Structures are given as structure tokens and as C-alpha cells.
Amino acid sequence: MKGCLVCVFVFLVASRAFFEEVGAAGECGKTPIRSAAASLSPCLSSARNVRAKVPPTCCTKVGALIRTAPKCLCAVLLSPLAKQAGINPAIAITIPKRCKIRNRPAGKKCGRYVVP
Numbered sequence: 001m002k003g004c005l006v007c008v009f010v011f012l013v014a015s016r017a018f019f020e021e022v023g024a025a026g027e028c029g030k031t032p033i034r035s036a037a038a039s040l041s042p043c044l045s046s047a048r049n050v051r052a053k054v055p056p057t058c059c060t061k062v063g064a065l066i067r068t069a070p071k072c073l074c075a076v077l078l079s080p081l082a083k084q085a086g087i088n089p090a091i092a093i094t095i096p097k098r099c100k101i102r103n104r105p106a107g108k109k110c111g112r113y114v115v116p
Contacts, residue, residue, distance in 0.1 A: 026075070027069065027071040027072050027074070027075035028069055028071075028072035028075060028076070029068075029069050029072070031069075031072070033072075033075055033076060033079055033081070034081060036065065036069075036072050036075075036076050037076045037079060037081045037082065037085075039061055039065070040058070040061055040062065040065070040076060042055050042057040042058040042061060043055070043058035043061065043062065043092070043095055044085065044087070046058055046091075046092075046095055046098070047077075047082075047087045047088065047091055047092035047095065048086055048087065048088055048091065049091065050091045050094060054095055054098045054099050058095065058099070059095075059099035059100075059101070062095055062096055062099055062101065063096075063099065063101050066096060066101060066103065066104055066105065067103070070105050070108075073096075073110075074108075074110035074111065077089045077092045077093060077110060077111075077113075078110065078111045089110070089111065089113055090113055093110055093113045093114075093115055093116070094116055096115065097115075097116045
């Protein structure tokens, strides 16, 4: 009986965490951070190398994200997904400036980084 109660407890905790993530409106609104990160895939080379040219599609995606959910960009750049993809946050945070996005959150903190 004790083993059964432990199984039920573990199931309830796991399902609660799953539903909170699915229903939560985090930094990226109702968009899962994984989807927000995937939308920025045109930026991969530019987020790894400060000398890499930023593709126009990347600038379009970053600009749209800044307009709709500016905190989402920071959340994506500091996420474990970005780390797994080899993203350097110190370089990636320069993309809005390299794209010449006027309404970028310049001077705002993103973790330990400041948006230029």
C-alpha cells in the first residue's frame, strides 16, 4: 500500500509540473520557450560568432520578438537550449544592435549581460 501511495504522489507531482509548464504564461507568453528558440534558428551562426553577418531573416525574427515579448529574447538566450546549441549569450545579445533594430531594449540587463 505504501508503494502505491508513493507512485500516486510521484504521478501527481509530475503531472502538475507538466500542466503548469503547458498553461503558464512565462517570459514568452503562451509560446513555449522551445518554440521561441526554434524561431530564432536563422540567428545561430550570428549568435556564435560576432563577425558573422546577421541574416535578414534573423533580424526580422528578433525584431518581431522584441516588439511582442522583449523579455522572451533574454529568456531564450539564457536558456539551457541556447547553451546546448553553442550560443554565446555575450555575442547573441549584440544581434539586435547588429540588425540596427531601433526599439531594442538598449541598456537593459539580460542576466549578467547588458543589451548594447
